[in-house]
Amino acid sequence: MSINNHTSRINKYSSKIQLTMGVKDVLSRKEGVIVGDDVKALFKYAQENNFAMPAINVTSSSTVVAALEAARDNKAPVILQMSQGGAAYFCGKGVSNTDQAASIAGAVAGAHYIRSVAPAYGIPVVLHTDHCAKKLLPWLDGMMDADEKYFEQHGEPLFSSHMIDLSEEEVDYNIKTTASYLKRAAPMKQWLEMEIGITGGEEDGVNNEGEWHTLRGPNLTALHDRDMHTRPWILVGLSTDCDDRCRQQLALHPARGHLGDPEDAPGKAMKSNLYPSIEHS
Secondary structure, eight states, X not given: OOXXXXXXXHHHHHHHHXXXXXXXXXXXXXXXXXXXXXXXXXXXXXXXXXXXXXXXXXXXXXXXXXXXXXXXXXXXXXXXXEOHHHHHHXXXXXXXXXXXXXXXXXXXXXXXXXXXXXXXXXXXXXXXXXXXXXXXXXXXXXXXXXXHHHHHHHSSOSSSEEEEEOTTSOXXXXXXHHHHHHHHHGGGTOEEEEEOSOOSSEETTEEOTTOOOOOXXXXXXXXXXXXXXXXOEEEEOOOTTSOHHHHHTEEOXXXXXXXXXXXXXXXXXXXXXXXXXXXXX
């Protein structure tokens, strides 16, 4: 590589770092776990400046530290998230997960751990939980119990946000159920991510390869592009099921950009007024 090309790459990387960490200028909390209006400001800043944030699944203190170190070294904000299985692992393999007990305990313990150490890394962190299917809703209930308890003590939820994935269910049930959780989350200014419809491909053991459903209805708009790993970017609007305060807290996420998506997929999402993230496990 020539010196000029090398210098160009360094300058490009430096500009990227300056851009991503410029988000601190629009946040009231500059480092550690952010919530509510700061999450909205972070998403808006990323959208306006055409970059996406990694959403990294963590399962232990060591994976948390590895993700935080990587984000710190790249001077970038990051989304740390726990799945139901990852949360149970955080609690310990020797603990029964009857009634989602281990997953709830592990998620709550992980959240407190992340809140304790994240400020030391000097970066903003969104604390999120991953796919929650209908059979896993007791896990979400337990985490939101912890959110409300934390809110009573600190004026903010324990987690920045949660994801509900009822995409295997009927659309009306999905929207109605998500709206009920959104009403619970809204007073805490907590964000919810929603996945809806059969979008093709395989994820979490659910194989919908070859399936392609266009979603229609008064509460729903689907923007889809077959080039994106058969995953449409989805914008969900809740109307009569949710008041304005709830609607403002719904995270208008795509159906997640996964590894293997085209490089311009996050850009397509941003142009569609969706808040982007790239998910890594």
